[in-house]
Amino acid sequence: MCPGTSGAIHLPPMRVQTTLRTxxxxxxIGLHTGHRVRTTFRPAPEDHGIVFHRDDHPxxxxxxxxxxALGFDHATTLxxxxxxxxxxxxxxxxxxxxxxxxxxxxxxxxxLPILDGSALPFVRLFQAAGIERQRRPARVLAIxxxxxxxxxxxxxxVRPGRGLTITYEIDFPHRAIGHQSMTLHVEPEAYASRIxxxxxxxxxxxxxxxxxxxxxxxxxxxxxxxxxxxxxxSGPLRFADEFVRHKILDLLGDLALxxxxxxxxxxxRRAGHALHAELVRELAGEALHPASAAAFRAEPSFAG
Numbered sequence: 001m002c003p004g005t006s007g008a009i010h011l012p013p014m015r016v017q018t019t020l021r022t023x024x025x026x027x028x029i030g031l032h033t034g035h036r037v038r039t040t041f042r043p044a045p046e047d048h049g050i051v052f053h054r055d056d057h058p059x060x061x062x063x064x065x066x067x068x069a070l071g072f073d074h075a076t077t078l079x080x081x082x083x084x085x086x087x088x089x090x091x092x093x094x095x096x097x098x099x100x101x102x103x104x105x106x107x108x109x110x111x112l113p114i115l116d117g118s119a120l121p122f123v124r125l126f127q128a129a130g131i132e133r134q135r136r137p138a139r140v141l142a143i144x145x146x147x148x149x150x151x152x153x154x155x156x157x158v159r160p161g162r163g164l165t166i167t168y169e170i171d172f173p174h175r176a177i178g179h180q181s182m183t184l185h186v187e188p189e190a191y192a193s194r195i196x197x198x199x200x201x202x203x204x205x206x207x208x209x210x211x212x213x214x215x216x217x218x219x220x221x222x223x224x225x226x227x228x229x230x231x232x233x234s235g236p237l238r239f240a241d242e243f244v245r246h247k248i249l250d251l252l253g254d255l256a257l258x259x260x261x262x263x264x265x266x267x268x269r270r271a272g273h274a275l276h277a278e279l280v281r282e283l284a285g286e287a288l289h290p291a292s293a294a295a296f297r298a299e300p301s302f303a304g
Contacts, residue, residue, distance in 0.1 A: 014137050014138075015099065015137065015138045015140070015261065016133050016134055016135065016136065016137055016138060017046050017047070017101040017102060017133075017134040017135075017136050017137070017138050018099055018100050018101055018102070018131050018132060018133055018134060019043045019044050019045075019048075019100065019101065019102040019103065019131075019132050019134060020041060020042070020043045020100070020103065020126060020129040020130065020131065020132060021043065021129055021130035021131070021132045022043070022129050022130065023040055023041065023042040023043065023129070024040070024041050024125050024126070024128060024129040025038060025039065025040040025041070026038070026039055026113060026115070026121060026122070026125050027039070027113060028113030028114065028115050029113060029114060029223070030086075030087065030109060030110070030111040030112070030113060030114065031075065031087050031111065031114035031219055031223065032075060032086060032087065032111060033109070033110065033111060035109055035110075036109075037107065037108060037109030037110075037111060037112065037113050038107075038108040038109065038113075039091070039105060039106070039107050039108070039112050039113065040105070040106045041091075041103055041104075041105055041125070041126070041129070042103065042104040042105070042106070043102070043103075043104070043132065044102035044103050044104045045102060045134075046102065046134045046135065046136040047102070047136065047139075048102040048103075048104070049063055049064065049065070049101070049102060049259050050063070050064040050092065050095060050100075050101075050102070050103045050105065050256070050259070051063045051064070051103070051104055051105065052064065052078060052085050052088065052105045052106075052107060053104070053105070053106050053107070054083055054085060054106075054107050054108075054109075054110070055106055055107065055108045057083045058106075060080055060081070060083045061080070062078045062079065062080055062083065062085055063078075063259070064078065064088070064092055064256055064257055064259065065257060065258075065259045065284075066257055066258070066280055066281060066284045068080060068257075069257055069277065069280075070084060075087040075088075075089065075111070076088050076089040076092070076253065076254065076257075076273065084110060085107050085110060085111060085112070086110060086111035086112075087111040087112045087113075087114060088111075088112055088253075089250060089253035089254065089273075090112070090114075090115075090118065090119045090122060090200075090249070090253060091105070091112055091119070091122045091253075092253040092254075092256035092257070093119045093122075093195075093196075093249050093250065093252045093253030093256065094119040094122035094123045094126060094196060095122075095126070095256060096252045096253065096255060096256035096261075097119070097123070097186065097188065097191030097192070097195060097196065097249075097252050098123065098126055098127075098131065098188045098191065098192065099131075099138075099188055099261065100126060100131060101134075101138055101260075101261075102134070114200075114219075114223045114224075115223065116199060116222065116223055117199035117200040117223040117224045117225070118196060118197050118198055118199045118200070118246070118249070119195070119196040119249055119253075120192075120196045120197045122196075123191075123192050123196045127192075138260065138261050139260045139261075140260060140261045140262070140263050141258055141260045141261065141262050141263070141283065142160070142262075142263045142264065143158050143159060143160050143161070143262070143263065143264030143265075143283070144160060145159075145160070146158070146159040146160075147159075147282065149275060149278050149279055149282065151274075151275060151278075153269075153270055154269065154270045154271050154272070154275050155268070155269045155270075155271065155275075156266065156267070156268045156269075156271050156275050156276070156278075156279050157266070157267045158264055158265065158266050158267075158279070158283075159264060159265050160264055160265070161263070161264045161265035162263065163185055163186070163187075163263060164185070164186040164261070164262050164263055164264065164265075164266070165183065165184070165185045165186070165264075165265045165266070166183070166184050166186060166248050166251060166252070166266050166268070167181070167182070167183040167184075167265075167266070167267045167268070168181070168182055168244050168247050168248050168251065168267075168268045168271075169181040169244070169267075169268070169269045169270065170243060170244050170247055170270060171270055172243070174203075174227060175230065176227055176230075176231060176232050177227075177243050180241045180243055180244035181244065182241060182244045182245060182248060184248055186252065191252070194245065195245055195248050195249050195252070196249065197238050197239075197245075198238065198239065198242045198243075198245035198246040198248075198249055199223075199224060199225050199238070199242065199246060200223075200224050200225070200246055201224060201225035201226070201227065201242075201243055201246060202219070202224055202225075202226060202227070203226070203227050203228070204226060204227065204228045204229075204233065205228075205229070207219070221233070221234040221235065222234075225237065225242065225243070247268070247271075247272070250272070250273060250276065251266070251268060251271070251276050254273060254276035254277060254279075254280055255276070255279075255280065257280050257284075258280055258283060258284055262283075266279075
């Protein structure tokens with residue numbers, strides 16, 4: 001016991017669960033379908049988690065949990081039976097980054113709008129609604145031992161730590177990207193200003209191939225960073241290292257599928273949605289939907 005102290009152990013305040021104060025809606029173009037879609041976010045009670053519903057199948061609940069994850073091919077898709085909702089990762093990242101635990105999300109369409117390709121519109125929407133503190137403590141998933149997932153030159157390592165700290169490294173053979181690295185201690189203010197504005201990115205040589213597969217029909221220079229063989233062709237970057245920041249955004253959206261806050265240190269090297277999914281599966285202690293197995297074989301270069 002130190003002189004002049006009472007001997008009490010001072011622990012950091014316990015985080016309580018949160019939801020929105022009021023419902024809010026947003027609409028725009030779906031990245032992959034090109035259709036106009038609308039999403040409404042509503043407050044939800046304690047221990048509810050984040051649950052999606054399609055307005056044409058209102059009785060089917062799609063919780064943001066590993067068992068609902070159908071795939072990670074250019075977007076995160078949740079589904080039960082024939083009911084699916086795609087491109088959920090940016091909204092989930094915004095909720096996770098701001099520490100929002102409980103939401104009812106109604107989707108008119110089969111994917112969420114891509115908006116500007118970042119999570120910033122969702123962050124602003126949630127901030128406009130207001131974030132309501134609830135009574136029960138958040139059920140934090142604390143990483144208790146070091147783990148590593150490695151697939152060739154891609155890897156993710158996790159270890160214990162206070163709060164959540166993400167280090168992400170990428171290396172693309174393109175002069176506008178190259179090697180980038182960033183470390184972030186994840187807190188709402190830091191997430192909102194440093195990560196949420198970072199946009200998804202892709203390459204012009206992929207567009208024809210993707211559209212033949214029925215993907216990125218709603219993609220444009222207004223909702224993604226687009227690169228040709230040499231340059232960025234979609235206008236100025238928001239950050240010089242916007243690419244690695246978006247990878248952190250994606251990782252947080254995938255970690256949101258754990259259904260609870262995470263505490264520890266995560267170091268990702270040249271990873272992506274497929275490796276993120278393996279990490280979620282291991283941390284959750286349960287298998288993802290079998291349909292997502294193909295996503296583990298190769299990581300698409302279009303960031304999502």
